Amino acid sequence: MTWADRYLGAAVIGLMLLLFPAPSYAQSLEVSAARVGIRSPDTLRLVLESNSALKPTISYLSTPDRIVIDLPRLDFSFGPGITDGKRFIETYRYGAFSPKVSRLVIDLSKPARVTRSFTLKPSGKTVVYRTVFDISIVPRARFTEEVARTKGQLIDPQSRRVEPVLSAAARNGEKPVIVIDAGHGGNDPGTIGINGRAEKEIVLAVALKLRASLQRTGQFTPVLTRDHDIYVGLKRRVEIARANEADLMLSLHADSIGDKNFRGGTIYTLSEKASDSVAANLAARENKSDILVGMDLEQENAFVRDILITLAQRETKNFSVKFANILISEMGQQRLIPRRPHRYAGFVVLKAPDVPSVLVEMGYMSNAQDAMRLASKQGQDAVVRDLTDAVTEYFAQLQLN
Ligand SMILES: [Zn+2]
Numbered sequence: 100m101t102w103a104d105r106y107l108g109a110a111v112i113g114l115m116l117l118l119f120p121a122p123s124y125a126q127s128l129e130v131s132a133a134r135v136g137i138r139s140p141d142t143l144r145l146v147l148e149s150n151s152a153l154k155p156t157i158s159y160l161s162t163p164d165r166i167v168i169d170l171p172r173l174d175f176s177f178g179p180g181i182t183d184g185k186r187f188i189e190t191y192r193y194g195a196f197s198p199k200v201s202r203l204v205i206d207l208s209k210p211a212r213v214t215r216s217f218t219l220k221p222s223g224k225t226v227v228y229r230t231v232f233d234i235s236i237v238p239r240a241r242f243t244e245e246v247a248r249t250k251g252q253l254i255d256p257q258s259r260r261v262e263p264v265l266s267a268a269a270r271n272g273e274k275p276v277i278v279i280d281a282g283h284g285g286n287d288p289g290t291i292g293i294n295g296r297a298e299k300e301i302v303l304a305v306a307l308k309l310r311a312s313l314q315r316t317g318q319f320t321p322v323l324t325r326d327h328d329i330y331v332g333l334k335r336r337v338e339i340a341r342a343n344e345a346d347l348m349l350s351l352h353a354d355s356i357g358d359k360n361f362r363g364g365t366i367y368t369l370s371e372k373a374s375d376s377v378a379a380n381l382a383a384r385e386n387k388s389d390i391l392v393g394m395d396l397e398q399e400n401a402f403v404r405d406i407l408i409t410l411a412q413r414e415t416k417n418f419s420v421k422f423a424n425i426l427i428s429e430m431g432q433q434r435l436i437p438r439r440p441h442r443y444a445g446f447v448v449l450k451a452p453d454v455p456s457v458l459v460e461m462g463y464m465s466n467a468q469d470a471m472r473l474a475s476k477q478g479q480d481a482v483v484r485d486l487t488d489a490v491t492e493y494f495a496q497l498q499l500n
Pocket of ligand 1: 290298352354385
């Protein structure tokens with residue numbers, strides 16, 4: 100089924116809903132459980148349980164090898180992503196991928212494909228629908244064929260504009276536009292903290308508070324790259340900043356790090372050469388975000404290659420560094436890492452050539468104190484205050500020049 104077919108299908112369903120409104124007890128579509136079992140040495144069976152029939156679209160991606168299962172937008176209600184490491188399925192993860200699509204991504208350690216897929220309706224004591232996927236190891240050449248065959252059906256989120264973030268109305272005369280970029284989202288949870296809280300949820304909470312705080316000053320027009328739990332590609336985040344002619348982009352994160360004692364805020368600006376190994380590892384991991392959610396990376400890589408460090412970009416970098424320094428002085432010692440709170444690395448999300456951009460690691464979810472601080476109202480409010488003060492100070496200084 101092509102995307103157009105599906106779109107038409109959705110339109111027909113929409114029309115039917117208008118003519119035949121759903122009874123008030125109608126439930127939203129929900130997947131309540133997922134299981135992986137062993138069928139044979141070469142075949143695993145994935146079963147999804149849902150309250151209604153699912154119509155999956157199965158696609159394949161390589162480097163790394165993944166199976167992508169696209170479903171209509173639904174709720175996954177079975178807790179965080181499951182890692183069972185059984186045989187050739189390394190992990191799988193799921194979440195909202197776009198306004199109309201939910202996605203489950205299976206990471207493979209060997210090339211494999213769905214050889215059989217069917218749905219069992221509720222019967223007897225079973226009250227749920229079960230969608231079954233038998234996944235078997237296949238030769239590399241066969242897997243490559245599947246990747247090529249299904250390329251067209253992978254929905255490219257970049258091609259469909261998410262409305263609220265790009266509205267021209269957001270651009271409001273003289274007020275500087277501040278793009279607030281909550282990292283991760285949808286089927287990319289970011290890191291999971293020592294307290295079980297997902298990075299995507301913490302950064303979104305802070306982003307929403309920061310928007311309200313900047314609005315209250317009356318001096319800025321804040322724009323979010325996402326305002327709910329949805330995946331947004333890295334390239335798309337940069338595009339949103341550029342399309343809004345942003346005067347500043349703040350990308351918010353709260354990652355994990357091997358050293359559990361490492362805590363405090365860190366401010367990153369762009370550099371092709373990382374300032375240290377912590378910065379390099381973090382950027383490498385962040386830049387993989389698109390792999391996690393099942394994006395085709397060919398286009399993304401071309402985009403990254405195309406970005407040259409031009410004179411304009413150097414100028415932009417100077418402003419980024421200026422803002423970083425102001426933010427560091429606003430945050431003060433107790434909310435920053437003890438040494439070198441300003442670091443450099445090649446984060447894709449910082450690569451808009453004409454938008455000063457910083458990436459703020461608000462703290463480290465691998466540290467017990469930071470994880471608690473960032474999950475608390477007080478801790479989030481403190482970060483929002485620091486950021487609001489730094490933005491105000493930065494633009495006040497620019498006006499003096
Ligand atoms: Zn992150």
